[in-house]
Amino acid sequence: MGLTLGVVAAAGLSLLVGIQPVTPADVVLALTAPAGRPADAVVLHLRVPRTAAGLLAGAGLGLAGAVAQGLTRNPLAGPEVLGVNGGAALAGVVAIALVGVGPLGGYVWFCFAGAALALGAVLAIASAGRDGATPVKIAMAGAAVSALLFSLTSAIVLRDHDLFERFRFWLVGSLTRADLPIVLQAVPFLAAGTVLALALTRPLDAAALGDDAARSIGARPALLRGSAIAAVVVLAGTATAVAGPVGFVGLVVPHAARALAGAANVRVLPLSALLGALVLLLADVVGRVVLRPEEVQVGVTAAVLGAPVFLYLLRRRRVGGL
Amino acid sequence: MTATVRAGRVSLRVEPASVLLGAAAWTAAVAVALHAVTVGDYPMPLSTVLDTLAGHGTLLTYDVVVRNRLPRALVALLVGAALGSAGMVLQRIARNPLVSPDVIGVGAGASAGAVVVIVVAGAGATAVAAGALTGAVVASATVYAVAARGAAHRLVLIGIGVTALANAAASFLLTRSDRYAAKQAATWLVGDVAGRSWPDVLTVAAGLAIGAPVVLLLTRHLRLLELGDDVARSLDGRIGAARAALVAAAVALTALATAAAGPIAFVALVAPQIVRRVLGPRSAGVLPAAGVGALVVVSADLAARRLFSPDELPAGVLTAAVGAPVLLYLLVLVSRRSG
Numbered sequence: 317m318g319l320t321l322g323v324v325a326a327a328g329l330s331l332l333v334g335i336q337p338v339t340p341a342d343v344v345l346a347l348t349a350p351a352g353r354p355a356d357a358v359v360l361h362l363r364v365p366r367t368a369a370g371l372l373a374g375a376g377l378g379l380a381g382a383v384a385q386g387l388t389r390n391p392l393a394g395p396e397v398l399g400v401n402g403g404a405a406l407a408g409v410v411a412i413a414l415v416g417v418g419p420l421g422g423y424v425w426f427c428f429a430g431a432a433l434a435l436g437a438v439l440a441i442a443s444a445g446r447d448g449a450t451p452v453k454i455a456m457a458g459a460a461v462s463a464l465l466f467s468l469t470s471a472i473v474l475r476d477h478d479l480f481e482r483f484r485f486w487l488v489g490s491l492t493r494a495d496l497p498i499v500l501q502a503v504p505f506l507a508a509g510t511v512l513a514l515a516l517t518r519p520l521d522a523a524a525l526g527d528d529a530a531r532s533i534g535a536r537p538a539l540l541r542g543s544a545i546a547a548v549v550v551l552a553g554t555a556t557a558v559a560g561p562v563g564f565v566g567l568v569v570p571h572a573a574r575a576l577a578g579a580a581n582v583r584v585l586p587l588s589a590l591l592g593a594l595v596l597l598l599a600d601v602v603g604r605v606v607l608r609p610e611e612v613q614v615g616v617t618a619a620v621l622g623a624p625v626f627l628y629l630l631r632r633r634r635v636g637g638l
Numbered sequence: 639m640t641a642t643v644r645a646g647r648v649s650l651r652v653e654p655a656s657v658l659l660g661a662a663a664w665t666a667a668v669a670v671a672l673h674a675v676t677v678g679d680y681p682m683p684l685s686t687v688l689d690t691l692a693g694h695g696t697l698l699t700y701d702v703v704v705r706n707r708l709p710r711a712l713v714a715l716l717v718g719a720a721l722g723s724a725g726m727v728l729q730r731i732a733r734n735p736l737v738s739p740d741v742i743g744v745g746a747g748a749s750a751g752a753v754v755v756i757v758v759a760g761a762g763a764t765a766v767a768a769g770a771l772t773g774a775v776v777a778s779a780t781v782y783a784v785a786a787r788g789a790a791h792r793l794v795l796i797g798i799g800v801t802a803l804a805n806a807a808a809s810f811l812l813t814r815s816d817r818y819a820a821k822q823a824a825t826w827l828v829g830d831v832a833g834r835s836w837p838d839v840l841t842v843a844a845g846l847a848i849g850a851p852v853v854l855l856l857t858r859h860l861r862l863l864e865l866g867d868d869v870a871r872s873l874d875g876r877i878g879a880a881r882a883a884l885v886a887a888a889v890a891l892t893a894l895a896t897a898a899a900g901p902i903a904f905v906a907l908v909a910p911q912i913v914r915r916v917l918g919p920r921s922a923g924v925l926p927a928a929g930v931g932a933l934v935v936v937s938a939d940l941a942a943r944r945l946f947s948p949d950e951l952p953a954g955v956l957t958a959a960v961g962a963p964v965l966l967y968l969l970v971l972v973s974r975r976s977g
Contacts, residue, residue, distance in 0.1 A: 392795070397798075441966045441969065441970065442969075444970040445970050452791045452794070452795060453969060455794075455795055455798055456736065456794060456795075456798075456965070456969050457966060457969060459741070459798045459801070460962045460965040460966050460969070461962065461966075463903060463904075463958055463962055464958050464959060464962035466958075467828055467903060467952075467954060467955045467958035467959070468955065468958075468959070470824065470827070470828045470952070470955065471828070471951050471952065471955040473824075474821065474824060474825055474828070474952070475949065477817065477821065480817070480820075480821050480824065481817050484812060484813065484817075484820060484824065485813055487809075488809040488810070488812070488813055490813075563802060563806075564802070610814060612810060612813075613809075613810065613813050615806070615809070616806050616807075616809060616810040616813075619802055619803060619805075619806030620803070620806060620807075623799050623800075623802050623803040623806070624803075626799045626802070627784050627796060627799045627800075630784070630792065630795050630796055630799065631784060
């Protein structure tokens with residue numbers, strides 16, 4: 317409950333804070349009785365889409381991270397570590413730059429395909445060998461695949477100035493280019509992913525007991541694995557389509573959720589969605605004020621806030637086999 | 639098979655196979671580099687190139703050879719050599735094929751440092767080199783401090799975190815610069831030797847001048863360090879100093895190579911591995927690794943220029959495309975061995 321209020325407050329901040337000054341009264345007026353005032357345009361055309369994009373992308377990443385960590389029982393399995401963000405970004409760039417697919421409704425499918433391929437590759441490589449997919453192997457396979465995807469993406473984007481100019485903010489992870497049509501198109505995809513993820517909470521809890529135990533109480537591990545991977549792909553792929561490849565939110569947020577609510581996925585998953593939205597919005601707001609009058613992209617603030625947490629997690633937990 | 643060469647008080651154990659591989663790799667690398675100097679929009683026979691280098695060229699051939707293609711080829715050779723030897727040193731010290739400067743965050747730190755200088759000051763080669771060196775030192779110090787005395791895998795994971803942080807810093811700067819500076823820096827971030835000039839040659843040459851003597855003098859300690867800390871210390875009490883000097887040399891080599899050409903991906907990882915595959919586990923010197931590194935970068939650059947003609951790819955894209963699968967293969971291999 318407190319967290320929901322926190323998200324609402326963060327959304328309020330996100331509407332208020334920015335380069336053009338806007339008062340709370342302006343926001344209320346713009347939302348209830350827009351009349352073409354300059355502040356109305358700022359609120360309706362800039363702040364509202366940006367805030368909505370932050371809410372959706374943050375919730376998607378947080379939820380995707382929680383499902384990925386629940387499925388792999390691996391504390392380092394964030395979507396970015398699994399190569400999902402990198403795969404979605406490369407596929408998005410290919411769709412827009414090479415194939416010429418325009419609106420989100422078109423290229424989001426490419427993002428899904430890219431995310432799925434990258435995730436499949438990382439999981440397959442990490443599972444090879446006798447000891448299976450340990451956290452170390454997943455992280456390293458993800459890093460190698462991501463490095464490859466990054467250089468291919470750069471190779472495409474660097475081909476000409478216009479392409480580079482269109483992508484250089486998106487590729488860092490940014491909410492500034494979000495507009496309402498894109499956000500609205502993202503809603504059904506994220507909703508589908510969320511429903512699928514939330515339907516998995518109990519099977520994921522059962523699977524935490526091990527495949528045999530899960531099977532004995534009626535769960536089907538293969539089906540669960542397939543649906544969980546689909547949920548991660550749809551959630552993280554849509555988030556990337558909206559906000560670019562933002563890192564660390566999906567990795568770090570589920571840890572915070574577990575610290576607050578214990579290990580049961582029934583609580584961790586919804587909490588991760590809320591926390592993800594909160595963290596991404598706050599990271600974006602911080603990026604708007606920290607170097608005024610210029611903005612820092614949300615992907616950068618998220619990494620600067622998230623990477624130390626990642627290092628802390630490594631230091632505190634003797635992560636599997638370390 | 640080992641031969642021992644003595645000259646006064648200095649004696650050197652020489653592995654013929656290692657020397658042979660080193661010589662072959664260097665010969666091939668120089669041959670590819672010479673070929674690279676002859677091809678391009680204005681192709682010219684090797685004889686013209688050699689005439690020009692001897693001082694008998696026209697103004698045009700001088701411009702093409704001496705001002706454009708030669709520095710590019712030299713940067714590719716020297717950067718490859720620097721990365722290959724730095725990778726060999728770190729992999730042997732850590733006793734883990736996955737620990738190479740780009741995997742543990744040194745390359746990313748160097749890039750971030752250099753991008754800071756490029757974007758903020760727009761400065762020349764010396765300043766960029768200083769920035770790269772600072773970034774590499776900060777990154778390796780961070781990795782070392784967080785890893786404390788952890789295992790090699792831990793080092794690699796922390797390297798991933800530090801890499802992400804350094805990349806975020808670099809991308810942040812990219813978004814704040816104007817579009818032309820940003821594109822220049824972005825191309826550079828992928829790792830490229832196109833358009834390199836003599837100051838870049840000097841930068842990486844300086845790295846080799848600092849790092850290579852240290853590495854060559856202390857190579858014999860690598861054999862000792864490979865036995866593990868405790869054994870090494872019981873055999874030689876001063877081994878700690880040798881290890882610190884070797885790590886510092888590897889960081890300097892990586893940093894100045896990165897300052898000259900950007901973080902050309904996975905060369906430091908792949909070159910020592912090729913050497914060790916060919917020579918077997920017993921002996922793997924630093925000079926062959928340098929030669930193979932040089933060959934890898936020169937060939938990657940030539941391929942990047944020719945394969946997609948008239949477009950050019952940054953050489954770093956090709957080395958990543960080749961190197962990432964190698965890293966993944968090693969990952970599976972290492973876990974299979976320990977499993």
